[in-house]
Every structure is written in C-alpha cells, then in structure tokens.
Amino acid sequence: MTDLETELAETIAPEIRDDLMGRGYSRRHLGRIAALLGGGVALAGTASTAFAQQSAKAVVGAVRIGSNECWTGPLPAGVAAGQKLVTEGNRYEPDDEHEKLFAAVAQVEGVPVERVTAWPGSSDPLNRVAVTFASPTRGIVTADPTYEQIWRTGAWLGVKVTKAPLTADYRHDVKAMLAADPNAGLYYVCSPNNPTGTLTPIEDIVWLAENKPKDAILVVDEAYIHFSGTQNAAKLAATRDDVMVMRTFSKLFGMAGMRLGLTIASKQIHDKMMRYDGMQVTNMLPMTAVACGTASLPLADQIAARRGQMIAAREKTIAHIKSRGLNVLPGSHANMFMVEWKGKTPKEMQAAFLTHNVQIGRSWTAYPQMSRVTVGSAEDMQKFCLALDKILMA
Ligand SMILES: Cc1ncc(COP(=O)(O)O)c(C=O)c1O
Structure with missing residues (x-):
C-alpha cells in the first residue's frame, strides 16, 4: 500500500470504514474508494454535521x-444565462463554460487565469484545504467566533484547532492567532467574518501571510466580500504561493442552491488539494451555475x-x-x-x-x-x- 493510499484510507469516517471493511473491502481498497469519491466519503461525517449546524x-x-x-435570486443577466444553458442541458459542456468563468474571474479580480479554480460552493474546498494542509502534527488556527465548518473538519480529522478571540473592535487578532499556535499548518481568516460581519484590514492579513511558517497556508474566506465592497485579498493570492482566497456565489449573487464557488491560489496548492481525486469535483460543475456566475460577476x-x-x-x-x-x-x-x-x-x-x-x-x-x-x-x-x-x- 502506498503512503497516499494509507493516508486516504485514514480520511474515511470510522463508521463508513467499518461498513466497507465489513463488506470485504481491504485497506488498499479503502484508499481507492476515498480517492474515487473524494470529499463525499472522506468527509461524510463532518460535512453533514457542519451543514446541519450552519443552516437550521x-x-x-x-x-x-x-x-x-x-x-x-441571481441577477437577471445571470438568470438568462443559466436558462439558456438549461435548454442546452443535453451537452456536458455546450461551449468553453469553465474557461469563460475563469476568464471573467481573472478580468474582474486582476489575477492570473491559471490561479482560478471553481467548485460546487466553497464548503468542499474548505474541507479539502484542511485535509491537505493540517494534520495531527500541524494544527488549524481561527478566530473565535467565526464560521465553524473548519473547526468541525479539524476535530473530525484529529487536528488541533486553536481559536483566538476577536479584538475589542471585532477584527481577527492576527498576532494572537500566530502566537496561539506558531507552528500550525493552516491559518483561517474569514473577512467579513461570519457571524459578526466585521472586516479584518488587509494589512493584518498581509502581516499574517508574512509571519506564519513558510510551509503553512493562509486561507482567506471572502464569502461575504461583495456585501462589503472593500479591499479584498485576491491580489495576495495572486502573488504569493502560500495564500488561498475562497469565494462563493451563495451570498450576494443569490446562488446558494445552484452551488458555485471559487478559489484563487497557486497551481501547486490546487494540485495538492486535487491529488485525492484528480480534479473530478471541479470538472463536473453544473453548467447552469457556471454560466450564471460568469454572467453575474462583471456586473x-x-x-x-x-x-x-x-x-x-x-x-x-x-x-x-x-x-x-x-x-x-x-x-x-x-x-x-x-x-x-x-x-x-x-x-x-x-x-x-x-x-x-x-x-x-x-x-x-x-x-x-x-x-x-x-x-x-x-x-x-x-x-x-x-x-x-x-x-x-x-
Ligand atoms: C464564511 C463562509 N464560508 C463558506 C460558506 C460555505 O458556503 P457555500 O458552500 O454555499 O459556498 C459559508 C456559508 O454560509 C460561509 O458563511
């Protein structure tokens, strides 16, 4: 069994592992099943509880x-673009829909197109980045309170999750976050923060990027950034190989049920996150959502x-x-x-x-x-x- 197969087998939730082994699957097969089904099996336990908690x-x-x-719902031009793709639903990809989305993101955000990847929402990459960069020896650091999905993913993976209270004016206390675990594998900043809606200044985010361990990743979750209209961290993710910006179309764009999200990060980061299942999650997006997002983003x-x-x-x-x-x-x-x-x-x-x-x-x-x-x-x-x-x- 390769190291990766062992690692993958260990990402499967214990109750699912018992069921699979009870049905005769070997440990090697478990690794392959995790690779085949990606987040679906590997994170079944945490993903469902996270969602149940998040939205009653x-x-x-x-x-x-x-x-x-x-x-x-979505902006009218997004609705029209999505509807057009419904009529072309017989095609897996009627035109270069993914490329058109990536080009729109690159144009609007001023980032290189090869740093953009799309997802069915941002929950999957949030779980996946935890699996990829955190481990029992390299923890996760977040603010408190914040969006809790990554806490649950971390707990479920046996990763130490350290929480640093927000500052008196409700920013992420980036210095306290680093001091709380100077050797973490993943630092998570949510700006605007859920549930407070408060922003963390870009200078603080840059400080954390510059002072965290070189091999750790800084994830900046900007699910609500369009509601703030302020400076974002996309440029940071465009120029540094250890920062990832996460976006979703579930909020201002009114597409929560359509499922579309983005990450902006280096190719190395994306490749590392994809080694579990070879891009299948990002290659099989609903074209209606992709077209709707592409039409909405530049408006x-x-x-x-x-x-x-x-x-x-x-x-x-x-x-x-x-x-x-x-x-x-x-x-x-x-x-x-x-x-x-x-x-x-x-x-x-x-x-x-x-x-x-x-x-x-x-x-x-x-x-x-x-x-x-x-x-x-x-x-x-x-x-x-x-x-x-x-x-x-x-
Ligand atoms: C801060 C934050 N990040 C990520 C998500 C995940 O959203 P989705 O999977 O719909 O993109 C949410 C959902 O509420 C959120 O509040």
Whole structure:
C-alpha cells in the first residue's frame, strides 16, 4: 500500500470504514474508494454535521433571515444565462463554460487565469484545504467566533484547532492567532467574518501571510466580500504561493442552491488539494451555475446596487433594534449582525420570532446571549421589526 493510499484510507469516517471493511473491502481498497469519491466519503461525517449546524432547517413560508442567504435570486443577466444553458442541458459542456468563468474571474479580480479554480460552493474546498494542509502534527488556527465548518473538519480529522478571540473592535487578532499556535499548518481568516460581519484590514492579513511558517497556508474566506465592497485579498493570492482566497456565489449573487464557488491560489496548492481525486469535483460543475456566475460577476453596478439595498435595510433595522434598548454588535460590513437580548436566551428569542413567522439565526458559544440575524429585503426586515416589537411588548 502506498503512503497516499494509507493516508486516504485514514480520511474515511470510522463508521463508513467499518461498513466497507465489513463488506470485504481491504485497506488498499479503502484508499481507492476515498480517492474515487473524494470529499463525499472522506468527509461524510463532518460535512453533514457542519451543514446541519450552519443552516437550521428552513421554515417554508416564513421570513427566512437565519442562514445568511440572499433575499432574492441571481441577477437577471445571470438568470438568462443559466436558462439558456438549461435548454442546452443535453451537452456536458455546450461551449468553453469553465474557461469563460475563469476568464471573467481573472478580468474582474486582476489575477492570473491559471490561479482560478471553481467548485460546487466553497464548503468542499474548505474541507479539502484542511485535509491537505493540517494534520495531527500541524494544527488549524481561527478566530473565535467565526464560521465553524473548519473547526468541525479539524476535530473530525484529529487536528488541533486553536481559536483566538476577536479584538475589542471585532477584527481577527492576527498576532494572537500566530502566537496561539506558531507552528500550525493552516491559518483561517474569514473577512467579513461570519457571524459578526466585521472586516479584518488587509494589512493584518498581509502581516499574517508574512509571519506564519513558510510551509503553512493562509486561507482567506471572502464569502461575504461583495456585501462589503472593500479591499479584498485576491491580489495576495495572486502573488504569493502560500495564500488561498475562497469565494462563493451563495451570498450576494443569490446562488446558494445552484452551488458555485471559487478559489484563487497557486497551481501547486490546487494540485495538492486535487491529488485525492484528480480534479473530478471541479470538472463536473453544473453548467447552469457556471454560466450564471460568469454572467453575474462583471456586473459591478448591479452588485453595488444590491449591496446598497442590503446596507439600507441593515442600518434601518439596527437603528430600530437600538431604539428598543437592545445592543447590536458594531461594525458589520455584511448581510448579518449580532443582536444581544435582555432577559431571554437566543433559543427563546428564536422560538418567539417563529411564532410570528420570522426565522432568525442562532447563537455562537463565544457570544451566548446574542443571535445572528441575516439581513433580508426591506420588507423582510420590516416584518422582523414588527415581530420584535410584539415580542418585547408581550
Ligand atoms: C464564511 C463562509 N464560508 C463558506 C460558506 C460555505 O458556503 P457555500 O458552500 O454555499 O459556498 C459559508 C456559508 O454560509 C460561509 O458563511
């Protein structure tokens, strides 16, 4: 058995491994199965729990402001491009759809086209980068609170996960992150951060890139960057071979159910992540999503307009909440904010909102008195404010 086969066999969740071996598969076959099915088998345990935690089951018909989705679907030109590809669904790839997407990303972000790869969302590469760069001897470092998927992946892989609290103004404390584990294999920065919506300045991200161990990777998860419209880390991933920027079309672009994400990184990083299953994940994307993403990405004015709608709804809602004597965490640059309840737990408030047909988000262990609320449409947020008033008066 080669080292890689052994390594792959060990990535399979124990219950799945038992089942496979019980059916007569050898350890060598386990490695091959993991290679064949990639993230699907290797990370079955963690991926499903991560998702279940991340987004509670949607209440159909409710005002859905719990899962950081966009309140509306893709931009009209994206819808048209996707629809056209539906009519050409008989072809695996009607035209050079992948190349057109990569070219659009390279153009919009100013990065070399060979550094761009697409995925069915960003959850797969997030798991995959952990498998590739972290191990029981090289940990993962994140902020706390942050998007927790990588914590679960790390825990499931037996990797030490170290969490450094955000600064007093809710940035990633990059110096504390490095000090917390100076020999980690992966440093994860989420900017804007989920659940606080707060940004970490690009200078801090550059500092971490320059001071982390040379062979560690810095992952900058920019799932919400289009909602902030500020400086991003794409150029850093274009010029350094140890930084990866991760994007998703699930947020501002309104494509969560269509599944499209991007990574910007060196070829060496991408190759290393792909050695498990030879690019099959990225080569088999739904063409409807690829075409929709390609058409949407360059629409700077429409992106800015959508961002503007979100900001207006967010600021009006926050003002309303504050006028009722409640505290909202400052500095969100994304379609979410954290609100601190008085006298009731986040679970109780979530249940109370549901009785008014409004589904809000959950709390994070670092901030047990707060709930994350997603910014929906102006109308959604009006319903949220009305429900809040009724709950406070009850
Ligand atoms: C910070 C962050 N990264 C990544 C993801 C994964 O999103 P997707 O797999 O839909 O691209 C999410 C989803 O909520 C997120 O909040």
